[in-house]
Amino acid sequence: MANDCEAWLNANPLDADDLSDSFQSGDEENGIYTNNIKNEINGNWISAPTSSSSIHEARLKAKAKRRLRKTSSRDSGRGDSLSDNGDVSRGTNGTVPPTSPKSKLLDRKSRAGKGRGLPKKGGAGGKGVWGPPGEVYDLEEVDVKDPNYDEAQESCVYATVVPPLEEGDFEKTITPIVQEYFEHGDTNEVAELLAELNLGSMSSGVPVLAVSLALEAKASHRELTSRLLTYLCGRVLSHKDVESSFDKLLRELPDLVLDTPGAAQLVGQFIARAVRDKILSKSYLDGYKGRVDCVHARAALDRAAVLLKMRMDGLRVDKVWGAGGGQRPVTQLVKEMTLLLKEYILSGDNQEAERCLRELEVPHFHHEFVYEAVVMVLESKGEKTLKMVLQLLKFLWVSSVITVDQMRRGYERVYMDIAEINIDVPRAYFILEHFVDKSFSAGFICENLRDLCPSRGRKRFVSEGDGGRFKLESY
Secondary structure (H helix, E strand, O other), rough: HHHHHHHHHHHOOOOOOHOOOOOHHHHHHHHHHHHHHEEEEEOOOOOOOOOOHHHHHHHHHHHHHHHHHHHHHHOOOOEEEEEOOOOOEEEOOOOOOOOOOOOHHOOOOOOOOOOOOOHHHHHOOOOHHHHHHHHHHHHOOOOOOOOOOOHHOOOOOOOOOOOOOOOHHHHHHHHHHHHHHHHHHOOHHHHHHHHHHHHHHHHHHHHHHHHHHHOOOOOHHHHHHHHHHHEEEEEEEHHHHHHHHHHHHOOOOHOOOOOOOHHHHHHHHHHHHHHHHOOOOEEEEEEEEOOOOOOOHHHHHHHOOOOOHHHHOOOOOHHOOOOOOOOOHHHHHHHHHHHHHHHHHHHHHHHHHHHHHHHHOOOOHHHHHHHHHHHHHHHHHOOHHHHHHHHHHHHHHHHOOOOOHHHHHHHHHHHHHHHHHHHHHHHHHHHHHHHHHHHHHHHHOOOOHOOOOOOOOOEOOOOHHHHHHHHOOOO
């Protein structure tokens, strides 16, 4: 095969121009290329007479293919392409896009039309981006040879500095915290709020302010204050702060008595409770013996000493404020409500009954008071109890002490238990209907609640000629 090729080349010598890669003129390209391109079909050469023109045609075809191969890689299949017979095909609109437009220079897309559309560098590239997600940077070491290097920077400690609380803002800041504590009762939250403040030397004023607010509040709030002082001691306050705060309270007692007449007795109870909770030393009272000139301070210390001595007789100082609100057992609440009603029947004082009911601090349990009041009417003999209880319930309804829901629940409980009550009180159904009608007329129960009142079926006379009359005395 090699011998044949060599013999053919010797018989047909080629010019230097024929071996160049430059394009031919327009006449050569349009004439020779188009007229003799039929000599190759599907990549197979058609037998033709051996001449220099055939070799020239083959070279043109090869150069055209190389040209289209370069443009197709840039344009991703758009523009010119060769058909199976070697013809150059155009785009759909007959125009050929530029092979390397200037807009392609700054294009970040793949030149080959490949890629999955992901951001460059995994999303870590671009201005202001520190790195891919999850990348952890080590601490930058200080360069000792840096001209701006300072040895003091290595031992520098950075911390958040809270400015000390000013004396004028102390009461404005602490008072809302204590008042909110009376509502939620979370001692940990108060400790966290106080820890964020830089109290400084004013830390001893926290117990003074808390006790002053508790003197004007309820017994349950005083119990919460004692618990708060016990929780804060050792966390936010020191034992010395607690002692200095009670010393200040004893000095301010003449002013506190003006607003709260029983302040001396209450402060004494706070001192006894603090000694019991071990936030005051047992020798605290001994330090004031024979050195107190104020009458109110002496009364407070005497009250504390008496309570601590009564502990030996069975009285627990930790219950000095009692169990406020719903912390008391139900049997005790029922007993206190019954005594309240009996005292009201004897005195007839509506305002005193209202005050006692409010002091129980159980607005969710007022339906028990309504139930006991109606049962007392059913078990009574005479119209006096009925009229007085009716007057009391109307008074409590007008003053909004007993709500609509509590009043309704109290009457419904009586409706449910009337069958058992009727066993001991034969006329219970008749008295209940009469009392419910009076209550509806007074305006503190609705018509639907009145219609729900149960009634026992009436018996008929069995004698002849009764005319269908009801036996009214069937109860």
